[in-house]
Amino acid sequence: MKHSIRVQVKQLKSPTENRVLRFIGSTETEDRDRDVIRATGWQLENYKKNPVFLWAHDYTVPPIGRALDVRVENKQLVFDIEFPVKGLYPLADTVYELYKGGFMKATSIGFQR
Structure with a gap:
């Protein structure tokens, strides 16, 4: 199941050239498939062990980033x-510059039911 939402991207400070962006990956709003993910349902322990940020759910190419912080807020x-x-x-x-420039405004999370 994939879940996509429009997001606002915010530039954050980091030791690596300020190349950190903050994303809202999911909210409790209905998605295209009429699914709603409750924030209380996120189980992040395993993801935090290897917090990679993939491009288009593609596990065959190296990740394009890593999550420094992931949380429910x-x-x-x-x-x-x-x-x-x-x-x-x-x-x-390329992906970083497209997000930073406002050309891309969505993320997609993958999950198993």
């Missing part, structure tokens, strides 16, 4: 994503 799944230093991974650079 105000009934929302919030995550701060650190992108690699510029020049290390061109796909990550």
Whole structure:
């Protein structure tokens, strides 16, 4: 099951060139498939052991970032994503710049029922 929402992206400070963006990954609003994910249902322990940020749910390519912080706050799944230093991974650079420039405004979370 995939869940997509429009988000506002916020630039955060980091030791790696300020390449950290904050995302709202999920809210308690109905998605395209009419599913609602309750914030109290998030089980993040396993994800936090390897908090990778994948591009388009693609497990066949390296992740484009890592979650420095992931938490439930105000009934929302919030995550701060650190992108690699510029020049290390061109796909990550492109995605970072598209989010930062406002060209991409959504995220998608994957989960199993």
